Amino acid sequence: MKVVVIGGTGLIGSKTVALLRESGHEVVAASPKSGVNTVTGEGLAGAMAGAQVVIDVSDPPLFDRSIVLYFFETSGRNLVAAETAAGVRHHVTLSIVGTDSVPDQSYYRAKVAQEKLVEASGIPYTIIRSTQFLEFLGAIADASTDGTMVRIAPSLLQPIAADDVAAIVTEVALDNPRNGIVEIAGPERAEFNEIIARYLKAVGDPRNVVKDPEARYFGGRLQEKSLVPLSEARLGRLNLEEWLRRSHKNPGHAPAVASTPRAAAPTISKPKQ
Template sequence: FFRTSTANLLKAEAEAGVTHHVALSVVGTDRLQESGYFRAKQAQEELIKASGVPYSIVHATQFFEFMKGLADISTEGDTVLLAPVKIQPIHSDDVAAAVGRAAVGAPANGVVEVAGPDVFQLDELLRKALASKNDPRTVVTDPKAPYSGAQLQETTLLPGPDAHIAETRFADWVAQQP
């Protein structure tokens, strides 16, 4: 999907004379190549870089809104298995703002990272997220638990030191949820 859709889009851009391709991807994509999804995202990024069209790739950390989905793909029975690694999630509105800044700015011809302001341990964050929704599943810490099919190191999901840090805090976002 990513290869075909990106190739089609790049072809149309070249024909239309587009001068700045902006794509959204994921922090850690290059470090998560055990996962089919992240291999596909890496292939997408490589096509963009090789296209000759000036570009900006925005790497975002995991969205607050995807916490339940992350728990769902990590669930066996009534147990959510998660590695005790660091994560710095972000609100989707802050990601949209970062993509907007990239789109109106000069092409980076590289990757720009964006992350939320708070660093959590993944298993602890999911405990909080599930509790906030009265989800009865039990989160179990398992250092070997995969993330979308890939094994994690402690900092795999964290951005680099030059990342733009957004303002919305997870606790504030949770407090605003119905």
């Protein structure tokens, strides 16, 4: 089976590509580096030729409010057109748990727009909404730092490892389309501030975590359950401690993480206002 992975060189994309190839599938790891740009449309027709499944785990290169929305809407329309022409039988989009629960977060609003394009496309689809990745706890702490303090809202969090995300994305993509949403999360649920504090302690980071109900999450105001599944979800295997152990993130060796949860992104220019 031919599978195209949009954003196939990013954190989740590269892991998904590897799993699919291990299973014997023909895989296109689509990215600007491979000559496939979903914003301009460059290379899409060739990549889609003969594809049965398309997995979209892409992200914009910038997280400016207008850029994010422009990226997901433009990329989404181009993908729909190319997949329709190629007769793709299953489109899978990786989205976020809580996209419709944090309305003042511009990235989440853009993901809602992306989901709507997928749902209206006429292509059989599955939307996978994932909780926050364990790999980005360090980036979240950095973005929430005020001096020596890290201000985190006491909302619930159920972070999931990228390896688990890729495994579930692969399994869902090779299954029949749900024409609906599948939610996935890590095996452990706790307060956001507690998880960040445990992470920083484990990597030997001396910053102090403060529980602050007014703290924003990349600009968004959180309610207690904004970032966790509200009903049944598929759970990953790795909790924080096991992920830290497998990742060799020992005390005194804070991991290098991306500044934002993103996959490999294409070149894009900011649209005119």
